[in-house]
Amino acid sequence: DSGVTQTPKHLITATGQRVTLRCSPRSGDLSVYWYQQSLDQGLQFLIQYYNGEERAKGNILERFSAQQFPDLHSELNLSSLELGDSALYFCASSAQGAGGINTEAFFGQGTRLTVV
């Protein structure tokens, strides 16, 4: 158990709909990262938050948005869903700071989103 909790584990929804994926990081971790993994693909970095503030943006579509709340949990909102948005969405958390490069990212189990 990595200590990172993602809900729900599976989600099936129709095109055009909006969904929210939730992530609770490991206790004490201030950084949260979201990744998208399409079928048999690598992990595409979407967005990173640190202690409630956006730190870095990757290949995140305008239809997607995220936030990190004061209790450090994070939500990824996906709207106007398309078939191509079907993927495994991972949340990860880690320690942060200049001394933090040696800390691995701890991943949740992922949310498998299927858009039909």
Add this chain to the structure above:
Amino acid sequence: AQKITQTQPGMFVQEKEAVTLDCTYDTSDPSYGLFWYKQPSSGEMIFLIYQGSYDQQNATEGRYSLNFQKARKSANLVISASQLGDSAMYFCAMREGSGTYKYIFGTGTRLKVLA
């Protein structure tokens, strides 16, 4: 910009043999960390091993070792005595020591261990 390259989409290895999974990286930051993760068919991401840019010795964790060649910017994963349970996707990742500290992943190598 930082980049991770894994050139082997798929690999086969015989059970009990050793296998090397390639990873090259590109960064202008002198301080960075390199990581390997395993993703079995069940989907979870499992951390395997870490190497820091200033580490003098290659990292080892049980049957996993990291062949770190800084000048060539390579960080290959070596799995010794392969087991059937090693069949999985393997991802190389990098975290820079400045800026955002985000983790960037390669495209992965699918390893199949043959009995």
